Amino acid sequence: MTESFGVNVKWITFILIYQLLTYRTLSASVENKPLQECYMGMKSGEIPDNSITATSMYNPYHAPQFARLDAPGTSNHGAWSSLTNNTSEWLQIDLGSNKALAGLVTQGRPTHPQWVVSYTVSCGNTVTDLVSLAKDGKPLVFKGNWDRNTKVYNRFPAVMFCRYIRIHPKTSYDWISLRVELVSADCFASVNPFI
The missing domain is CATH 1.20.5 (Single alpha-helices involved in coiled-coils or other helix-helix interfaces)
Known part of the structure; x- marks a missing residue:
């Protein structure tokens, strides 16, 4: 019927x-824009290599500048990988001036099963005044990746205005390895594209 x-x-x-x-x-x-139009320059290379720093790198093939979203991998590189696998490691991006940030997109290492499972974020206008994104007075822990290449989107609970942003891996699968893109708050109104 x-x-x-x-x-x-x-x-x-x-x-x-x-x-x-x-x-x-x-x-x-x-607002009918693909999320990619909200990217802030990691993937495109608009953020220069010398603006991407970290506490350490596993070797020159895993330097911070390889932490770009969708960076292709070879047998030698394709993501930032830290020298040690502990919670004191971080990746920092200098945006050059204060920008409005809405969130992050992350991936793991494309050529090996290594990725960040959870992380916290801090940001500020200088490297000495970084503040952790927090909820109820505790650093907010974001869910990261579960495989090498899936893009995981995390939206911040509020827009953050900062020049420097640090990603602090808390747990990882096999080793801390990360590719990332920042998402501009200028793109957001009422639609939430983050999972």
Whole structure:
């Protein structure tokens, strides 16, 4: 039966499927913009290599400048990997001036099963006044990756205005290895594209 109470069931099914697909599309975009249009320059190279620093690097093939989202991997490089695998490590990005940040996109190392499972974030106008993003007085721990290449989006609970942003890995799979992009708050209104 395709009609009930004068309503075409096929038409209602089509509308529901259309709304579901539209919702999913909007969930991955901002005001009909792809999320990629909100990226702040890690992937594109607009943020220069010397603005990406870290506490350490495993070797020159895993230097901080390789921490760019979607950086292709070879047998020697493809992500920032720390020298030690502990919670004192961090990756820092200098945006050159204060910018409005909405969140982060992360990936693991493309050529080996290594990634950051959880992390905290701090930011500030200078490296001496960095403040951790917190909830109820405790640093907010973000869920990271579960594989090498899936992009994981995390939106901050509030817009952060800062020049320097640090990502502090807390747990990792096999080793601290990270690729990242910053997401501009200028793109956001009411739609939340983050999972």
